[in-house]
Amino acid sequence: MNSIDDIMIFKEKHIKISDSEIKDLLQNQMKLIDHIKNKQNQDVSDDKVKITDLTSKVNSSKEILQSEKQTLEYKNNVLSKHLNHITELKGEKNKFLDENQQLELQRNKLKTCKRNLKDQALLDQGRRKFALYKEFTKIHWDYEKLEESIAGNVSDKKKYIHHFSYSKEENTKDLSNLLWQEIYQSVAYKDHKDTYDNENVVQN
Known part of the structure; x- marks a missing residue:
């Protein structure tokens, strides 16, 4: 008996699978595939929900940032006006101080003048x-x-x-x-x- 025959005999002796066993194996395999598919579908659905939630949060954050940006621009504008007003007041103050100094000089000159x-x-x-x-x-x-x-x-x-x-x-x-x-x-x-x-x- 050659080696091929030995192999065939060994196979027939030790590896014998009935049709029902094959059917069970196929059914189990299909169940496993369905389970994996359902799991993947559920994961995809969960991911979609997460993506939708994250998108909503991102949009909300964008709106908040836009609102804060507008508020900041408004405050910067108001601050700029106040700074300009302060600059004008400082200019008027310096002008007043100069005029006051000139008046004091004139007053001192008048004090030193002899009465007519x-x-x-x-x-x-x-x-x-x-x-x-x-x-x-x-x-x-x-x-x-x-x-x-x-x-x-x-x-x-x-x-x-x-x-x-x-x-x-x-x-x-x-x-x-x-x-x-x-x-x-x-x-x-x-x-x-x-x-x-x-x-x-x-x-x-």
Whole structure:
């Protein structure tokens, strides 16, 4: 017997597989293949879910970054405006300091200057005239209202006092006449005080 025959005999003796066994093997193999396929499909499905979730997170992060970028740009713009304003304020401050220094220098120069006797005499004369006019006319001006109207009062420094207020649009001549009328009334009251007092008593 040659070696090939020996091999065949050995094969038939030790390796005998029935059709049912082959069928079982095939079924098991198919089950294994199905299991592997299902596992792969499940893994693919899980990966898709993960990819979708990651994509959503990435998009959300992009939106947040875009919003933060816009906020940062806005804040940078506001900060730039504030810095420009601060620069302008510093410039104005330096300008003010320079002007203040110049004024101090001028003031110091004026302090060292000798008083001009002629100007001082003219100023004193003007003050005396003003005092005389005030005493003569008995007019006391309401300086707080001078920008809006010509106002004040006339008094004889005793009992008589009369307030007046005229528009600045009044004609200069008419205004002068009105003021002289106020002065006249104060003098007339002084000269005829008894008559005014008697009239007031009768009226009361």
